[in-house]
Amino acid sequence: MPAMLAAQFMGLPLSQSPASQPSFRLGLRSSPAVRARSLAPRVAASAAAVSAKPAVEAPLAADRTVVRIGLPSKGRMAEQTLSLLKSCQLSVRQLNPRQYTADVPLIPNLEVWFQRPKDIVRKLQSGDLDLGIVGFDIVSEYGKGNEDLVVVHDALEFGHCRLSLAVRCYPSTFIGTSLTILNWIFISEAVNFCDQLGDKFLREKGFKHVRFLSADGALESYPPMGMADAIVDLVSSGTTLRENNLKEIEGGVVVESQATLVASRKSLHKRKGVLEITHELLERLEAHLRATAELMVTANMRGNSAEEVAERVLSQTSLCGLQGPTISPVYCRRDGKVDVEYYAINVVVPQKLLYKSIQQLRSIGGSGVLVTKLTYIFDEETPRWRNLLSELGL
Template identity: 25%
Template structure:
């Protein structure tokens, strides 16, 4: 029986969130300590635990069929590899940062400067686009210390919270790329495994949609139902169920999680009581 070969990062935050996503879509992995490969118990799939930077080549060679990987890695190492889904986690940005004491008005200030980075291809593309000539000092590891020890005038690195830049007296100046985890696919994936991938992608889409919505239940006098329905930005029409108390009903609907606090006061002013907001695990539309 054909098995879908899935690559994920061996360790780090991307690993943890990737494993959680597999769990959320119902794929149970028997993951023993220090295993490099593990089989799913309830889905025809194997998971390969790899170094993030090695994953593009495994995809290119068809050793794995799909991977959960940072978009920034694809931009740097594998522009020939396509991704089919943005996964909404491990968000970061690839940015240029310079010492706070360095005068900086525009990208032109990096002309002739030394830039330390682990992303030479990404940086070269950006500099070429902006007609800037600079020398790259390629570092694997702690790029942010380079200006402090005289190795470079500026750096290009991944930025998440910005705390590492702050600790090293650096200031973010130019955004090169916004990145997040994506679902990348091998160009050599078989027809049989493409079918398995389609099933996984459908499950992922259901989980991702659910994370953006909340299930809302509320009680209201029957005379307020038309107005409540107007207020609720539901998917279609809310479910209305009569309560044991005469003249009262319960309304159930699904709304965007970011809209709830904008309408809560209006719901209360128009008779809504006993409002419950619940997370949704999966949502199939």
């Protein structure tokens, strides 16, 4: 920031009217909705089609008997989505990489359609898809206010990012500057990745004077090129911002995002098989995601009885398992008689406590420790399923 403007800012009363502020430009990545607004009437129809809330409620295509799920066709989410499904034993079979459709052999009534993330949300709204896996940022941007979209699983543990406001790096006095203050000093134009979200966020924060630009990508290049003062874009590691000399603003996070499983409420209610498939997907996803954080530890321990071994195991903080350790006798034949001298202990421990658990096991006489990865941990019923049923009034 030029010294003069900095000085001007320091003496600026916060009640000063926006009209008297220095002009500030912010860069946003354009969505088809915004581009369509500025194009000829020929494209007005597509603009309506992408509006956050369809004017006319989409009918359910009654003749379709197969259930459809939309998966990201390209980009960083595509590969991770397929790998998550594979980890849930739901491998997607795509005969040809150029084909937009595929299937999941384990769920015969499920058809996979590879689509761009924003198209997945639009097609859920139009009734052409029943389920989808997309980032929460896209659900918020394109599905906002649409009652027909239901987030079935909100934390699939990949695609973590945040939609955030960032500005050029100014002298350290301004780093950590709050939104309110920044508002007065230098944003007059911004580039926005998520038009609806970015626009609403900044207006609500009082950035009424900001002019939004449309852009298709590489938003981080706008401020250094002098085309905008700020950007509203996705940030994950922060590398792109840093490499382009930009900084996030304190309090400038518009939305936190990660991959989600989304469904059409109408499909869940009316299309045969959707609720059952959603239940299976949800159960497998939950059970798998839960299992990735845990390990199964098995060890042998000398003891006089299962209870006595249990006392020792339960005296250790990291060996309590999900409900408690499973302790079973190890039978051996001695002097012609079946005898029990050792007990096998099975206990599920959090991955991050593995080494501590091993140390605790050894300290109470455990030996021959085996550690196994878990594929699934199924609970009695997942809270997300109960929530979904109650959200659907079922």
